[in-house]
Structure formats: structure tokens, C-alpha cells
Amino acid sequence: MKTFVKGTVQVVFLIVFSLAGNFLAKILHVDIPGSILGLALLFLLLHFKLIRVEWVELGASWLLAEMLLFFIPPAVGIIQYTDLIARMGLGVVFVIIFSTLIVMICTGWFAELLYHRRKEKRHGRTLGNH
Secondary structure (H helix, E strand, O other), X not given: OHHHHHHXXXXXXXXXXXXXXXXXXXXXXOOOOHHHHHHHHHHHHHXXXXXXXXXXXXXXXXXXXXXXXXXXXHHHHHHHHHHHHHHHHHXXXXXXXXXXXHHHXXXXXXXXXXXXXXXXXXXXXXXXXX
């Protein structure tokens, strides 16, 4: 039960960043989605250690694990555009496949980059301690 409450509080904390990003986008009149601004704000606060990773780790892990659920409504919404898909089906399929591949490649590259940086950092600490 304690983990559930902690995770829920952390998800609410992350939602607050999304709302803050929406607020910033609105008052600054920028063409960047508020959720992206919220993530950037969270990243900066984590980077400069104003927020500790432990404060959001459990909630973020849960959101990532359940991410598929967040894609179901948009996928179901495609049903409303059957005429568009009938006219431009092949083009739409190409864009979906291409963008999915780009996201997968970039995500894999970034994950590998982070993995190697952390490995080098740990290896450097191990050598420095001896």
C-alpha cells in the first residue's frame, strides 16, 4: 500500500509538471506543446539536482510500463477517419511506418549512449577508488 501511495503521489507530481508546461506555453505564446515544456522543466530541475530522481522514479516507471494504454484512444480515434485512410491509405501507412522506425532508432541510439556513458562513469569510479 505504501508503494501505491508513493507511486500515485509521484504521478501527480509529474502531472503538475505537465500542467506547468501548459501554463508556460500559454503565457509565453510559444508553439511548443505544454507537455514538452513540462518535460524540459523537469529535466532541467533533475539535471541541476533541484529535484531528486527518487522523487519521480516510481511514478515515471509506472507510466512507462503502462504506456501502451495511452495509445489506445488515438488508435481507436482513427476509425473516425476511414474516408481519409481510403483516399490516402498507402501514404498514411508509409508515414506511420517511417515515423515509428525513426522513433525506434533514435530511442535505441539514445539508450545505448546513456548505457555506455554510465558504464564508463562506473568504470572510471572503480579505477579511481583503487
